[in-house]
Every structure is written in C-alpha cells, then in structure tokens.
Amino acid sequence: MCVAALAWQVSEKFPLVAIGNRDEFHDRPTTALSRWEDDAGIIAGRDEGAGGTWLGVSKLGQFVLLTNFRDPENVTIGPVSRGKLVEQILRGEEPKQIEDMNAFNVVQANLSRARFLSNRGKAQWQELSSGIHGVSNGPLDRPWPKTLQLGGVLERWIEEGTGEIEPLFTALRAETPEPSAEQPIDAPQPEYAPVFIRNPVYGTRSSSVVIVNNDGRGLIAERSFDASAAVTGEKKVEFTWPQV
Template sequence: MCVAAVAWHADRDWPLVVAGNRDEFHARASAPLARWEEAEPMIAGRDLVGGGTWLGVSENGRFALVTNFRVPEGSQPGRPSRGRLVTDLLAGRAPEEIEAMNPFNLIHCDLAQAFYLGNHPVRHEPLEPGIHGLSNGGFDVPWPKTRRVEIALARFIAGKCQDESALFASLRDASAPPAAVGIAGPEAHLAPVFIEDETYGTRCSSLVMVDRNGHGRIVERSFSPQGEESQWREFRFEWR
C-alpha cells in the first residue's frame, strides 16, 4: 500500500520535491539506495526479485516512481516486472509491454515536463505544476493517507525545505485515520501512512529534492520488520 506525493514546479526554488513510503513484503529481497553501474547512470534501490526499482533518479535529469494499483483479483504471477518501467524511463527508453503488466500508477518527469502513466486503463498524460498524490488506487484520489503526505509535503516546501525531520516524521505516522472516514476490515490495517507489520509493511521512506540550479539529493530511510530504522542512505547529484 505505497503512498507518495510529488511536488513538480509547486515552488520557484524547488522545482521537484518528492516524499513517499514503499510498502512491501519484508521477505522480498531488495538492495538499498545506491548508484547503479549501468550504461545510464541512476540512483535507486533495487528489487532483487524483479530486477527493477520502485523509485529513482537519473543523473542525466530524470525522475520516476511506480506503485501498484490494487485490484480485487490481486497481482497475477508471471507478468513483466513493473520495476522495469522506472529503469527504462530513467534510461530514456520508452517502456514496453505496459498492457501485459499487473496494474500500476507511475509518475515520471524532468525539470521541463511531467507525466502520469497507468495501465488500468492505459493512460499517459501530462501533469500540471502542483502537488500530486500517488497510492494504490486511482491517480490523485484523496485517500486519507495520501492527503496526509500531500499536506506534509506542502508544509515542507512552505518552510523552504529545511525541516526534514518533520517531513520524515509525517512519513513515520502509524496512526489510523479518524473513524469518520469509514475505513474498516482488512483495509484498516493498510490505512496509516506508515504500516507496522512484520510480514507486510513499510520498508523505506524516500525524499528527493532538486533546486532551481539542478542541485539534487535523494535520501532513503530503511526499516526492519519491527518498524525500527535500520539504515540511512543519501546521495547528491547534479541535473544540467
């Protein structure tokens, strides 16, 4: 039940700011944020099962983020990995086999243009400047957890992107939404921004920041199955 907010040209000084959580089975093997030794330089975590990634930046000026789109029948085995979408876009390649993949939501951008891409149904459309929420439902649907991250990101930007501790604290929010929202049953377990569960839960929180001069940072906080911070990794990059 991943959740993220992407601020694209929502602020003059910070044309790209992204904050989000990756939720996944803790048993699914992953490598932490790192510079990849590929033909196209990129910085991302790595899904060691599918071979792709969920979020990353190209050092040539691209960003991409993918989440799954939850459907009643669940993900079907044997389909192409959605993580390839991110690595293809970061490398400047047009993704293939989109319709054959399990349902997904994706945002990709550079400093000149931004797009939403999805396959349930297939959509590829430009985004206007502003803050866009991404989760496992319809794009920009105001689910409570998505709105919480959007609001936290807006406050972070309004504070000139200086108080990262407050932003990461918002991504660590494991509180349930108000009962008035009406989320119950199995969905209630997935409703918090940060999911604490030893089987399936929040694996990492990510922050991406690029200023108007193209100076960028990408930060990843990883968490154990018990919800404890296990690693902090940060890389700097330049977009020209």
C-alpha cells in the same frame, strides 16, 4: 511503493520534491539506495527478486516512482516485473510490455515536465499540471486519507522553506491516519491505511525523499526498516541534472 506525494513547480526554490514509502514483503531481497554502475547514472534501490526498482533518479534528469494499483481480481502470477518499468524510463526508454504487467501507477518528472501513466484504463501518458499530487494504490490524486496527509505535509514544508528533510521523514513514519471528512468509497479502511505500515510480514520497507532545486542540484535519501519497524540504515546521494 504504496504511498507517495509530489510537489512539482510549486516552490521557486525547490521545483521538484517527492516523498514516499515502499511497502513490500520483508523477506523480499532488496539492495538499498546506491549509484548503479551503468551509463544512465541511475540512483535507486534495487529489487533483487524480480529486478528493477520502485523509485529513483538518473543523470538524464529524470525522476520516476511506481506504486501498485490495487486490483486483486486481476493479479497474474509471473508477469513482467513492474519495477522494470521504472528502470526503463530512468534510462530514457519508452515503457515496454505494460500490457503484460500487473496494475500500476507511474509518475515521471523533471524540471520542465511531469506526467503520469497507468495500465488501468487507457494506457497513455497524462501531463500533470503544477501543484501537489498524491498517489497510492488507486487512481492518481484520489483523496485517500494517507495521500491527503502527505500532500498537506509537502504544502506546509514548502511554505516553511527550510529545506530540511527530517520533517519529511517524520511524516513518512506516521502510523495513525489523520481524520478525513470525505473518503471515496474505494478507499481502504483507515485502520488499514496509515502512511507507515507496521507489520512483521508485509509492511513499510523504506521511506524516500527527493529534492531538486532550481539549478538542477538534488538529493535523494532513503531510510530503511526491518520487520519490527526499526531503522536499519539511511543513505543520502547528491546528484546534478543537466540544465533545461
């Protein structure tokens, strides 16, 4: 996943809302969103090439998403899959072998806590405050145009309060970056950094929306795309988290 936004404890009605796009090679084998047959009750897509997933929820009351951290000078061939990290956390396990993985960002949230982990810099969990957080392929809450764009969408969606997910999917399909007055010097050039990447080799494979209301009832939805950026399927799965 290459861009995501999380609204945590912003809305009284929907204390957790997350949206994001997974960008990946189109020929990488992938299973669409489904319930995994395991004790953790994981609901997620699956990377059939290296195992694990990029975003999901579990019956343990956990939501986890992963983005790659752009660090081209330190990419290692054949490390432990970063997708395994998401699976571990969804199962209630502490992350393992993070020093053997290429650079990543991970966000974990439930109804009482949200936190962030990266193996760039000091590899330890950071607690997140209530609010809207954006993450792409750089540091958390770095004001890249596409993270600001999605954060603004979440803010407006919460204000409208309809609960309809289609506007969120529409926002995830944006192929033109909104203009930004300020950009950090490490931000990718705007023409290469829209929310939705249309590319026949490496582009947006799927868009995801997760909404959890204040009594723990939630919905995770995924829309998939092919190499021509055409929609190939959509899955929606309802779930219930334990009360905290």
